[in-house]
Amino acid sequence: xxxxxxxxxxxxxxxxxxxxxxxxxxxxxxxxxxxxxxxxxxxxxxxxxxxxxxxxxxxxxxxxxxxxxxxxxxxxxxxxxxxxxxxxxxxxxxxxxxxxxxxxxxxxxxxxxxxxxxxxxxx
Amino acid sequence: xxxxxxxxxxxxxxxxxxxxxxxxxxxxxxxxxxxxxxxxxxxxxxxxxxxxxxxxxxxxxxxxxxxxxxxxxxxxxxxxxxxxxxxxxxxxxxxxxxxxxxxxxxxxxxxxxxxxxxxxxxxxxxxxxxxxxxxxxxxxxxxxxxxxxxxxxxxxxxxxxxxxxxxxxxxxxxxxxxxxxxxxxxxxxxxxxxxxxxxxxxxxxxxxxxxxxxxxxxxxxxxxxxxxxxxxxxxxxxxxxxxxxxxxxxxxxxxxxxxxxxxxxxxxxxxxxxxxxxxxxxxxxxxxxxxxxxxxxxxxxxxxxxxxxxxxxxxxxxxxxxxxxxxxxxxxxxxxxxxxxxxxxxxxxxxxxxxxxxxxxxxxxxxxxxxxxxxxxxxxxxxxxxxxxxxxxxxxxxxxxxxxxxxxxxxxxxxxxxxxxxxxxxxxxxxxxxxxxxxxxxxxxxxxxxxx
Numbered sequence: 088x089x090x091x092x093x094x095x096x097x098x099x100x101x102x103x104x105x106x107x108x109x110x111x112x113x114x115x116x117x118x119x120x121x122x123x124x125x126x127x128x129x130x131x132x133x134x135x136x137x138x139x140x141x142x143x144x145x146x147x148x149x150x151x152x153x154x155x156x157x158x159x160x161x162x163x164x165x166x167x168x169x170x171x172x173x174x175x176x177x178x179x180x181x182x183x184x185x186x187x188x189x190x191x192x193x194x195x196x197x198x199x200x201x202x203x204x205x206x207x208x209x210x
Numbered sequence: 211x212x213x214x215x216x217x218x219x220x221x222x223x224x225x226x227x228x229x230x231x232x233x234x235x236x237x238x239x240x241x242x243x244x245x246x247x248x249x250x251x252x253x254x255x256x257x258x259x260x261x262x263x264x265x266x267x268x269x270x271x272x273x274x275x276x277x278x279x280x281x282x283x284x285x286x287x288x289x290x291x292x293x294x295x296x297x298x299x300x301x302x303x304x305x306x307x308x309x310x311x312x313x314x315x316x317x318x319x320x321x322x323x324x325x326x327x328x329x330x331x332x333x334x335x336x337x338x339x340x341x342x343x344x345x346x347x348x349x350x351x352x353x354x355x356x357x358x359x360x361x362x363x364x365x366x367x368x369x370x371x372x373x374x375x376x377x378x379x380x381x382x383x384x385x386x387x388x389x390x391x392x393x394x395x396x397x398x399x400x401x402x403x404x405x406x407x408x409x410x411x412x413x414x415x416x417x418x419x420x421x422x423x424x425x426x427x428x429x430x431x432x433x434x435x436x437x438x439x440x441x442x443x444x445x446x447x448x449x450x451x452x453x454x455x456x457x458x459x460x461x462x463x464x465x466x467x468x469x470x471x472x473x474x475x476x477x478x479x480x481x482x483x484x485x486x487x488x489x490x491x492x493x494x495x496x497x498x499x500x501x502x503x504x505x506x507x508x509x510x511x512x513x514x515x516x517x518x519x520x521x522x523x524x525x526x527x528x529x530x531x532x533x534x535x536x537x538x539x540x541x542x543x544x545x546x547x548x549x550x551x552x553x554x555x556x557x558x559x560x561x562x563x564x565x566x567x568x569x570x571x572x573x574x575x576x577x578x579x580x581x582x583x584x585x586x587x588x589x590x591x592x593x594x595x596x597x598x599x600x601x602x603x604x605x606x607x608x609x610x611x612x613x614x615x616x617x618x619x620x621x622x623x624x625x626x627x628x629x630x631x632x633x634x635x636x637x638x639x640x641x642x643x644x645x646x647x648x649x650x651x652x653x654x655x656x657x658x659x660x661x662x
Contacts, residue, residue, distance in 0.1 A: 123500060123525070128363070141534065148525040148534070 091154065091194055092203035098178060099154045101194060109182040110142065110151060110173065113207045118144040121173045126162035127184055133157055135193050140183050142173065155193040157186035274618060276482055280649035280656075282576070284596045284640025285426065285621040286347065286374050286452045287485065288477040290565075291644055296479050296552050305548055314507075314521045321519035324507040324542070327551040334454060334554075335471035336462025337493035341504035342542040344490025347452055347474025348380035351420065353492065353503045353537055354448040354470045355381055358418030359390055360501045360536070361446060367418050368411045368445075369394040370436075372403050372425025374452060375626050381420075390417070396630045399600055399623075401591040403431040409439040416445040418470070423449050423463055424456055426626070427589060427638065428596035437467025446470060453477050454491070455642075456594040458566025470494040479553030480546045489546035500526060503537030565643060569595035572641040576650045580639065583658050589636070596640040598623070603661055605637040611660040617652050 090100050096114035100107045115121065127139035138150035139159065162184045166172060173181040188194075198206060221233075230236055237245065249255075257265070276289050283289070300306065304319055314321055324342040331340035344350040355367045367390055369378055378394050385392050393411055398404070403425050412419060419440045421431050437447040449463030451473035463471045475489035476482075494502050500523070508522035528535035557565060573595040581588045585602035601608055605622035612619035623636030641650070 125500070143525040148531040150534070 089194075090200065091197035092200070092206075093152065093154045093197055094206065095152050096207075097151060097154050099194075099197070101188070101191075104188045104191065105160070105185060106155060106157065106188050107182050107185050108140075108151070108154060110177055111203070111207075112177050115174050115177040115181075118142060118149060119146045120144055121170050124163075124166045124170045124173060124183065126166065127159045129159055129161055131159040133159065133186060143170075151183060153186070154197060155186075155188055156190050157188045159184055159186050161185045274613060274616065276618070279616050279618050280652040281618045281644070282620045282639045282641065282649075282653055283618055284453070285626065285638050286376065286474060287482055287488075288453055288455070288595075288640065288642060289482055289644055290455065290477055290642050292479055292481060292549075292553065293556055295556065296549055299552050300545060300549050306545070315518075318519055320544070321507050321521070323548055323551055324505070324544075325509055325519050326555070327547045328507060330551060330554045331475075331491050332493050334457050334462065335449075335451070335468075335473070335491070335493040336464025336466075337468075337471050338464075338496035339499050339502070339506075340491065340493035341502060341506050343475070343544075343547040344472075344492050344504055344539060345543060346486065346488040346490045347450070347472065347476075348374070348377045349539075350472035350474075350490035350492045351377045351448070351450050352381045352384045353490075353539070354450075354472045355390060355392075355418060355420060356384070356388065357470060357494070357498070357501050357503060357536065358446045358448060359388070361498055362417045362444060364415055364417040364445070365389060366391040366393065366413075366415045367420060368408060368416055370403065370408050370419070370421045370425065370431065371395055371397040372427060372429060372431065373420055373422045373450060374426050377422070377450065391415075396627055396633065397425070397427060399427075399589050399598065399633060399636050401429075401589060403427075403429045405432050405435055408436055412439055412443045412445055414443060416440070416443055418446040418448045420448045420450060421468075423451055424453065424460075424594050424596065427598040427636075428593040428640075429590050429598075430460060430592050430594070433463055433466035433468060441467070448472065451491070453594065453596065455562070455566050455569055458562035458564075459570055459594060464493070464495075469498065475546065475550045478557075479549035479551075487543060487546055489543045489550055499523065501536055502526065504539050505542045566594075568643045569641070572643065572645045572650075573597060575647070576639060576641040576645065576653070579650050579654050580657065583654055583661065585661055586657065595642055596638060599637045599639060601635045601637055601657075601661065604634050606634070608637065608657065608660050612653075612656040615656045615659060617656040619653055619656060 088100050088102050090098055092098050096111045098109055098111055121144045123143040125141040133139055133153040135153055135156045137153045140151040142149050163182050328340045359365050382392055421436055424430050440447045446469040448470045449468035454473055455477050471493045473491040475491045480489055506523050508520055510518055510520050512518045524530055526536045528538050528540050577588050577597050587600040589598040589600055606624040609619050609622045620637045620639040623633040627633045
């Protein structure tokens, strides 16, 4: 299953036309202890670049942007009681939401793992 | 470095940057008729301090003040006795200068007061959490409507007929900019609030139902029934309390199903003060705390395990979350909240209940006496310390003529609802622990006199 990254430090796993979105390990490290995650509702229609999700940490409240356009199918309910999952397991159990992609072509603008690693090495 | 960049050249430069030709361009939103084109006509340019004091004292003496006459005004602002110790304590230097804490951790005393205040408000309202206060009851009411819209992701608020018309105005003003749809109609002079009408107005688009308790006419709405209907439609119930002393006697709104409870705290510890500053109260169920506006103080332990206080959940606030904040309020009504807290502490739960019973007893005595005045009808089936009368004549005129006789006889509904002819004969009368038998006799005599 291919994984793509954005310059805003989101990742998206794509399986057919379903994408799973989260924030990267680098992002959670920068945010510090995460205390709350505001998640989108199933059915919400997103355009690439929309901010359907907010991650609150002890330092800041940060928007999470939609890496691609699509319709939200599910949010990670486990985060309601355990927002710290985003710290401990950001790129697997701490996923944020799933969406059905409306334009798979948008993926071509995103980075792969190697490109993202090179990108954060420069930051 | 100079701190006064105010030379005409610098002003011109600044105006140029923002594209304004002159300072007056910045006030284009103020209607022309509300602007002052020059000096106030008839006002002398200079007078000595003593002369100004004398003049102002003479002007002030034309007022009949609340403390100097039989006084029956209410409608959202209540005259209660404030123990001398309240004013003494709030003027202590440690408290008086401490405004909302911008460097909170070093102001532990201020934070502790806010924490106690929040705990009192939460218990009074029957909710799990309350914030460190808002500007006043009407803005707290709007903030509740906005919060319900965030929680439910809906934009239609149903306001009960009995919501204070000034609160309705505040909500409508703000809704102009947020696009929330506001459903409200003026009340009727009836014994009971229009519960069926409120319930009928709720639909699948409703974010919240806003119900004043007791309502503007002093009636007690059936919150539990409205809560059930609101919740069945996925909407929240917002209860608005303008007279918090009433909660010493009637059930707290949170215990009857209200999801957000807001109110005006002036009645406890804060004087009438010509209409402000007052004290907005705001509480809600804990599950909605992330959407709650305002400052919130929490209790914690420091590195050595000692009790301490902090401002918490600040990511809801504008200085961190910018335009996505729950509200643009980043402050609280610190001194008024302190006065409220001190008065509440002096009263205690039992004292509040006793004060509430006393208020109700005075109001019952007043209502019974006034209902004997020929042509006067008591509207309410039930009330706390405020009730509506239906007079056989225009109530605005009656109030004016009673004032000529040295009695401040109440608030006419014509003043609150100038566009509602059907309410013109309505008069709101409030009695509190300050109301004596002599006051009640003076009011009934004055009313009888002006109606004769």
